[in-house]
Amino acid sequence: MEMKTHDPAVATDLPFPRQYGTELLVISRGKGVWLQDIAGKKYLDFAGGIAVNALGYGRSDLAKVAAQQMRKLNHVSNLFTTEPALALARLMLARGPYKFASVFFGNSGTEANEAALKYARLHSLRTKGPGHDRLLCFENGFHGRTFGALSCTPSAKYQEPFQPLVPGVLVAPYNDVDALKRVLDDQVAGVIVEVLQGEGGLSTMTPEFARALSEGCRKAEAILIADEVQTGMGRTGTFYGSEGVGLEPDIITLAKPIAGGLPLSAVLIPDKVERLIHAGEHGTTFGGGPVTTAVAAKVWELVSEPGFIQRVRQRGEFLRKELEALKARHANVGTLLGKGLLQGFDYTGGEVKDLLSRLQARGLLALRSGTNCVRLAPPLIISEAEISKGVQIIEEGLT
Numbered sequence: 489m490e491m492k493t494h495d496p497a498v499a500t501d502l503p504f505p506r507q508y509g510t511e512l513l514v515i516s517r518g519k520g521v522w523l524q525d526i527a528g529k530k531y532l533d534f535a536g537g538i539a540v541n542a543l544g545y546g547r548s549d550l551a552k553v554a555a556q557q558m559r560k561l562n563h564v565s566n567l568f569t570t571e572p573a574l575a576l577a578r579l580m581l582a583r584g585p586y587k588f589a590s591v592f593f594g595n596s597g598t599e600a601n602e603a604a605l606k607y608a609r610l611h612s613l614r615t616k617g618p619g620h621d622r623l624l625c626f627e628n629g630f631h632g633r634t635f636g637a638l639s640c641t642p643s644a645k646y647q648e649p650f651q652p653l654v655p656g657v658l659v660a661p662y663n664d665v666d667a668l669k670r671v672l673d674d675q676v677a678g679v680i681v682e683v684l685q686g687e688g689g690l691s692t693m694t695p696e697f698a699r700a701l702s703e704g705c706r707k708a709e710a711i712l713i714a715d716e717v718q719t720g721m722g723r724t725g726t727f728y729g730s731e732g733v734g735l736e737p738d739i740i741t742l743a744k745p746i747a748g749g750l751p752l753s754a755v756l757i758p759d760k761v762e763r764l765i766h767a768g769e770h771g772t773t774f775g776g777g778p779v780t781t782a783v784a785a786k787v788w789e790l791v792s793e794p795g796f797i798q799r800v801r802q803r804g805e806f807l808r809k810e811l812e813a814l815k816a817r818h819a820n821v822g823t824l825l826g827k828g829l830l831q832g833f834d835y836t837g838g839e840v841k842d843l844l845s846r847l848q849a850r851g852l853l854a855l856r857s858g859t860n861c862v863r864l865a866p867p868l869i870i871s872e873a874e875i876s877k878g879v880q881i882i883e884e885g886l887t
């Protein structure tokens with residue numbers, strides 16, 4: 489692996505496909521909300537592994553669970569089950585405010601959404617009969633890269649090279665109640681939506697739209713899928729982002745943060761769907777293995793501790809105040825977006841990627857969202873002092 493001379497921690501001549509670019513920073517370790525590259529430089533992490541590392545880095549509690557489980561039992565396939573998988577599913581089902589009957593474990597966000605879309609079609613086929621198979625998604629939504637999820641991710645840059653996609657997908661504008669009413673009828677099997685569009689520009693669902701979706705899906709007997717891959721487990725200041733906007737989903741999909749950085753996703757399935765699924769209709773080899781589910785149970789327990797989510801909400805409000813002050817001082821900070829610890833702003837001073845490189849050079853990692861938004865998704869355990877430090881680095885990068 490060749491190293492660039494100007495930055496000893498940047499790898500070039502990468503042995504990966506070009507989709508990830510031609511040079512990447514090589515990160516070697518992390519602790520708390522800080523990362524370190526192979527040259528020893530430290531970074532305050534406002535990217536969180538793209539909203540994965542809710543509990544931060546260097547967690548000996550999670551490492552211990554993973555190591556113990558790996559020694560005890562690593563994998564059995566879904567021809568059998570294990571104690572950690574049963575325990576995690578039961579923990580998930582016991583949590584309110586929504587009521588679910590079963591959990592399907594997968595390995596990634598896109599796989600969870602793929603399963604959810606298939607369950608919506610099964611439900612429609614077996615309750616409404618053949619033909620009521622439309623899937624409805626929204627502009628600027630992002631649901632993943634496999635064909636079903638990609639077909640519900642209506643951005644040309646993701647979809648165009650891979651046409652033809654799955655047929656029968658309808659697209660409506662986000663947060664537009666009238667447009668929703670025009671398109672949502674009993675031809676629709678499932679509706680997939682984010683309560684905060686993490687990749688597509690940080691728009692937040694309005695309570696009016698949440699109500700219209702919940703009522704509209706009930707009326708059309710369509711399965712309402714809340715894609716909480718990015719927003720689930722406290723990120724937006726409530727355990728499920730859906731709670732924060734009053735959405736009443738039938739299915740919730742979870743992934744990114746649920747297993748402390750290990751690949752695991754979950755589809756929370758209601759009784760009305762669970763009853764209709766036949767043996768063998770869906771599956772996966774690795775999903776819900778004992779190591780990932782053992783770690784996930786520990787993560788679930790920690791995020792469910794009293795005060796955890798409330799602290800995320802407070803930190804989110806603190807971040808918002810810091811960003812408001814920053815906006816007042818800088819013309820290049822446009823509309824403030826998002827909520828909880830998934831926030832950001834429209835950047836009006838040029839290309840976001842240039843700003844992000846300046847921030848990286850100054851020791852702050854952050855993300856892009858949409859075409860020109862800066863997205864901040866730090867570990868949920870971040871302190872106020874670390875938030876202030878991050879915003880200070882953003883300010884330096886702006887000037």
Ligand code: PLP
Nearest residue numbers: 596597598630631632686717718
């Ligand atoms: N859904 C949402 C809302 C996401 O933000 C993402 C990833 O960014 C996905 C689905 C896809 O998840 P994965 O990359 O794990 O397949």
